[in-house]
Amino acid sequence: MIKPKEQKKARKPIIVPYTMISNSKKTIHIICPLQGVAEEKIRIDLEQGQLNIAAANNTREFIKKITVPDGSQISSKKFHEGILEILLDRPS
Numbered sequence: 001m002i003k004p005k006e007q008k009k010a011r012k013p014i015i016v017p018y019t020m021i022s023n024s025k026k027t028i029h030i031i032c033p034l035q036g037v038a039e040e041k042i043r044i045d046l047e048q049g050q051l052n053i054a055a056a057n058n059t060r061e062f063i064k065k066i067t068v069p070d071g072s073q074i075s076s077k078k079f080h081e082g083i084l085e086i087l088l089d090r091p092s
Contacts, residue, residue, distance in 0.1 A: 013060050015062050019066065027075070030088070039079045041056055041057065044077060046088075048070060050065060050066075051067075053086075068088060073091075074086060
């Protein structure tokens with residue numbers, strides 16, 4: 001019996017989204033557009049001064065890494081109409 005050739009899985013293009021960051025003495029406000037991504041497909045990790053945002057849809061992946069002061073904490077996150085907003089509290 002002849003087996004059909006296995007199709008290679010096409011890799012999704014990786015997009016590094018333009019991100020707006022505003023700083024104040026107590027907070028860091030991050031705005032990151034993730035158009036076409038469902039909220040449940042967004043992963044946000046904050047470890048040792050590194051904020052990692054990863055998201056994907058059927059056609060592409062979004063990856064953004066942002067260096068923040070060590071000890072920063074996520075105080076809020078919101079995703080509305082394709083825009084992710086994260087507010088970080090700076091360490092005291």
